[in-house]
Amino acid sequence: MNSEPKPLHPISIVFQAFAVLKRTILPVVLVAWNAARSSWLGGWGAFGFFAVMVAGFAMIGLVRYWFYRYQLADGELIVTSGVIFKSRRNVPVARIQNVDLVQNLFHRMLGVAEVRVETASGTEPEAILKVLSLGEVESLREQIESARQQEPSLGATRNPVAAGSESMEATRGETPSFVDAAPVSATTTLLDIPLKWLVLAGLASNRGFVMVGIVIGILSQLLGRGDELARRITKSLISTGDLSVRSSQSSWWESWLVWIGALVLVLVVIRLLGIAWYVLRFYGYRLELRDQNLQLSCGLLTRVSATVPRRRIQWISIHRSPMQRWMKLASIRIETAGGAGKQNEDAATTVTRRWFVPIIPESRLEELVEHLRPGLDWSESALPWQSLDNRARKRMRRKAVMRAQGIGLLVAGAAFLVSDSPYSLALGLLAALVLIPCNIWASHRWHHHFGFAELPSGEGVVIREGFWNRKVSCTFYDRIQSVSCSESPFDRRWNMQTLRIDTAAAGPADHTYRLPMLSRPVASELFDRLASKTSGIEMVWD
Known part of the structure; x- marks a missing residue:
């Protein structure tokens, strides 16, 4: 399907001009303010300068709009x-991975959206269309999907695991299995997140600590340089202590009650800020399945609408924090081909990968995970989990003791350098005695929860780890790029090896497939089995 070159929406002139103004507003205001103070024209001169700059930005937006064209051919x-x-960029529609929409409040008022076209080539969008009307967006999506369906390679897809073993099954007279990849005729809603879930997610998260850190930074700038803020807090605490000594027996508790109340207030504010973050980012969250594509939309002020083809999912990761486990909640992250995270990722990337499903009850988790890949049978409790042996636990316990001893020596050295106290060594010893049982307990809990397994269908592998923030992740044989086995000098001393699996994407899920401290026979057997399976299967990017 070919189309004529089309321009962007005319309102894009305003958004282009505003984008340039947003990047240069600070120096423009400073120049205008200095001109108002030093020029004989005064405020009128500053206003005229600002008006000329705005007109120039509008001209830039007009030029960009006039020479920007897109078409499907x-x-x-x-x-x-x-x-x-001049620039010309050709993006094969067969390689287009996502067509995402970002709408801030003004976009939604005007009925337009910013469109981001992504492929599996990297972390940056291949094309950004600022902006299109919603009707043009739907037309563009339909044209792209129609062109993709005309590609021979994008028709019905076989199960790659079955394809890799087709010849062996044929010799046994068995029928190779296929995955029904026929397009779904209607849109199926997989998940709607109500406001109650977002409130629970905010209570279970520590997102508010980021905002508290920002407030403390602002206060430190307002109250003085260096450690002036810390000095003022210290003086306040000292004055509180002096007051408690000088005051009567009936009022000493009042000052401490104030501090306890302030601490409770800070904790409440942190939780409220976490709730606000989740509501602003994920309000109205809806996940739908349409024509083998996962489509999600969410956002209170900035509305994000994104598409993730199921065939491009490389990695599925389930995360549970301590508060989430207590509330019987979880979150899901995914990785797609070329979907590595970046520091300044945009809203669509953040939602579709790092926060694919921000919160979901455990009772609905398994059903949703099975929709992320055709034919996936997911039951975490029923998987044949394998754990590390007792030698690994012994090694982890020894590392925990050595780590605590090292921290104790650092504490003793720091105390001696700061205060030159004869009790520095005792302080370091006390720190080591406190940390040793804590580290041993943490290592035992990590060893107890760590495990790896193969999916019952034989199409992929699963790993779980973490005793505080627990993660369970799954990848598939047709997504694996390489399998490696390595050993350090310490591994050789314990006759152990470390096995790793790499896929075409890593980063947003914040989890990798790494099996440390495997006994050499187990590592060799597992490496040979994984290598033989992945070598007989063609890696699928689409």
Whole structure:
């Protein structure tokens, strides 16, 4: 399907001008303010300068709008832009992974959206269309999907595991298995997140600590340089102590009650900020299945609408914090081909990968995970989990003791350098005595929860780890790029090895498939089995 080159929506002139103004507003205001103070024109001169700059930004937006065109032709999305330095970008529709929408409050008022077209080539969008009307967006999506369905390679998809073993099954007279990848005729709603779940997610998270850190940074700037804020807090505490000594027996508890109340207030504010973050980011969350694509939309002020093809999911990871486990909740992250996270990732990337499903009750978790890959049978409790042996536990216990001893020596050295106290060694010994049982307990809990297993269908592998923040992740044989086995000098001393599995994406799920401290026979047997399975299966990016 070919189309004529199309321009962006005319309102994009305003958004382009505003984008330039947003990047330069601070220096423009400073120049205008200095001109108002030093120029004989005064405020009128500053206003005129600002008006000229705004008009210039509007002209920039007009030029970008006039020379920016996009079209679909010969199975490619073609984007041209530029006046002096012209650019033409051809993106094969067969390689388009996501067509995501981002709508802030003004976009929604005007009925337009920013469109981001992504492939599996990297972390940056291949094309950003600022902005299109919602009707043009739907038309573009339909044209892309129609062109993709005309590609021979994007028709019905076989199960790659079955394809890798088709010849062996044929010799036994068995029928190879296939995955029914026919397009779904209707849209199926998989998950709607109500406001109550977002409130629980905010209570279970520590997102509010980030905002508290920002407030403390602002206060430190307002109250003085260096450690002035800490000095003022210290003086306040000292004055409180002096007051408690000088005051009567009936009022000493009042000052401490104030501090306890302030601490409770801070904790409440932190939780409220966490709730606000989840509500602003994920309000109205809806996950739908349409034509083998997962479509999600969410956001209170900035509305994000994104599409994730199921065939491109490389990694599924389930996360549970301590508070989430207590509330019987979990969150799901995914990784797609080329979907490694970046420091300044945009809203669509954050939602579709790092926070794919921000919160979900345990009772609905297994059903939703099974929808993320056709034919996936997911039951975490029924998996044949294998754990590390007792030698690994012994090694972890020894590492925990050595770690606590090292921290104790550092505490003793720091205390001696700061105070030159004869009790520095005793302080370090006390720290080691406190940390040793804590570290041993933590290592035992980590060893108890760590495990790895193979899916009952034989199409992938699963790993679980963590005693505080627990993670259970799954990948599939047709997504594995490499299997490696390594050993350090300490591994050789214990006759152990470390096995790793790499896929085409890593980062957003914050979890990797790494099996440490495996006994050499177990590591060798597992490496040979995984290598033989992955070598007989063609890796699937789509």
